[in-house]
Amino acid sequence: EPEVPSFIASKVSQYSCQRKTTLNNYNKKFTDAFEIMAENYEFKENEILCLEFLRAASVLKFLPFPVTRMKDIQGLPCMGDRVRDVIEEIIEEGESSRAKEVLNDERYKSFKQFTSVFGVGVKTSEKWYRMGLRTLEEVKADKTLKLSKMQKAGFLYYEDLVSCVSKAEADAVSLIVKNTVCTFLPDALVTITGGFRRGKKIGHDIDFLITNPGPREDDELLHKGLLLYCDIIESTFVKEQLPSRKIDAMDNFQKCFAILKLYQPRVNNSSYNTSKNFDMAEVKDWKAIRVDLVITPFEQYAYALLGWTGSRQFGRDLRRYATHEKKMILDNHALYDRRERIFLKAGSEEEIFTHLGLDYVEPWERNA
Ligand code: DCP
Ligand code: MG
Numbered sequence: 001e002p003e004v005p006s007f008i009a010s011k012v013s014q015y016s017c018q019r020k021t022t023l024n025n026y027n028k029k030f031t032d033a034f035e036i037m038a039e040n041y042e043f044k045e046n047e048i049l050c051l052e053f054l055r056a057a058s059v060l061k062f063l064p065f066p067v068t069r070m071k072d073i074q075g076l077p078c079m080g081d082r083v084r085d086v087i088e089e090i091i092e093e094g095e096s097s098r099a100k101e102v103l104n105d106e107r108y109k110s111f112k113q114f115t116s117v118f119g120v121g122v123k124t125s126e127k128w129y130r131m132g133l134r135t136l137e138e139v140k141a142d143k144t145l146k147l148s149k150m151q152k153a154g155f156l157y158y159e160d161l162v163s164c165v166s167k168a169e170a171d172a173v174s175l176i177v178k179n180t181v182c183t184f185l186p187d188a189l190v191t192i193t194g195g196f197r198r199g200k201k202i203g204h205d206i207d208f209l210i211t212n213p214g215p216r217e218d219d220e221l222l223h224k225g226l227l228l229y230c231d232i233i234e235s236t237f238v239k240e241q242l243p244s245r246k247i248d249a250m251d252n253f254q255k256c257f258a259i260l261k262l263y264q265p266r267v268n269n270s271s272y273n274t275s276k277n278f279d280m281a282e283v284k285d286w287k288a289i290r291v292d293l294v295i296t297p298f299e300q301y302a303y304a305l306l307g308w309t310g311s312r313q314f315g316r317d318l319r320r321y322a323t324h325e326k327k328m329i330l331d332n333h334a335l336y337d338r339r340e341r342i343f344l345k346a347g348s349e350e351e352i353f354t355h356l357g358l359d360y361v362e363p364w365e366r367n368a
Contacts, residue, residue, distance in 0.1 A: 014078060027061065039112075061368065114139070160289070167196065302352055
């Protein structure tokens with residue numbers, strides 16, 4: 001049988017930061033089911049079971065072959081009973097009845113719709129669901145609801161925002177952001193992070209990291225025009241503050257969850273569009289695109305880049321590894337060595353891996 005000879009299940013690390021995970025997933029059948037289970041637990045705010053399924057998904061994404069028998073997962077980490085039950089059923093039946101139940105569950109379906117709106121998270125969904133609301137149409141029709149500025153923008157540009165961002169759109173936006181930033185800060189470094197840096201061809205948003213070498217003059221950058229919608233979060237980072245221990249820590253950088261207006265060349269379908277009566281004004285020639293802009297001090301750039309490149313699971317495991325294997329605390333700003341009681345400086349991602357005693361993992365190998 002075509003088994004990869006160098007693959008030894010018992011040597012697979014429980015930490016995804018010690019594995020190389022490309023976008024080449026041989027076990028999508030399984031990982032899709034796990035991600036549905038995980039999302040349902042997230043909606044129920046059951047972090048433990050959510051992480052159990054996300055970790056299992058991440059292990060199967062790393063496997064260099066498709067799982068076809070229970071023997072294939074023998075010795076692998078993160079394969080608890082709940083996970084094994086789902087795998088077994090998919091092997092035998094071709095699909096998971098539990099994942100299917102979730103997809104048909106009323107609460108899950110409502111939360112899935114609600115959280116697809118920019119600015120709506122689990123907390124808001126919970127509130128709407130308790131009020132008896134079930135669909136986005138019902139939410140929109142309820143005039144007693146007080147929507148935040150972010151949620152109003154989310155509904156206004158909903159269709160554009162749920163349609164994913166392509167690599168081509170990311171490249172176009174990248175040029176605009178770079179040009180705009182450089183007119184204010186000529187020496188600034190602008191880097192695409194998130195899924196696109198990991199080689200993904202589509203994403204739900206485009207993440208940028210902006211830093212300015214030399215003296216800090218970037219505070220005003222986000223306050224100058226460029227954006228359709230912009231929610232600026234001021235930096236709350238205080239010098240010498242210890243890294244956060246939270247598993248999904250929100251960082252303290254100045255950042256902006258924005259919606260950008262991307263003008264697109266109109267698709268010119270000459271047989272229809274040349275009509276004299278064709279009203280050009282009615283054709284929307286732009287698309288709303290979600291963009292995260294994160295401004296980082298130059299000394300923290302490497303940590304911010306590592307954190308914002310993700311994947312989320314890769315970041316969680318880096319922090320868990322730092323805490324449990326190295327007695328260090330890692331977040332998007334810094335790495336603190338608790339034994340030595342010092343902050344470890346890093347000018348590149350490679351140096352952070354070295355501080356942690358880890359082999360370097362390339363961005364496209366962080367799709368855990
Ligand atoms: N991130 C972070 N802190 C936050 C938000 C995100 O460290 N407060 C990190 C984890 C993510 C990365 O930034 O991996 C980018 O976040 P996204 O939610 O945009 O995730 P991706 O870019 O990986 O996926 P998508 O294609 O859905 O945008
Ligand atoms: Mg992203």
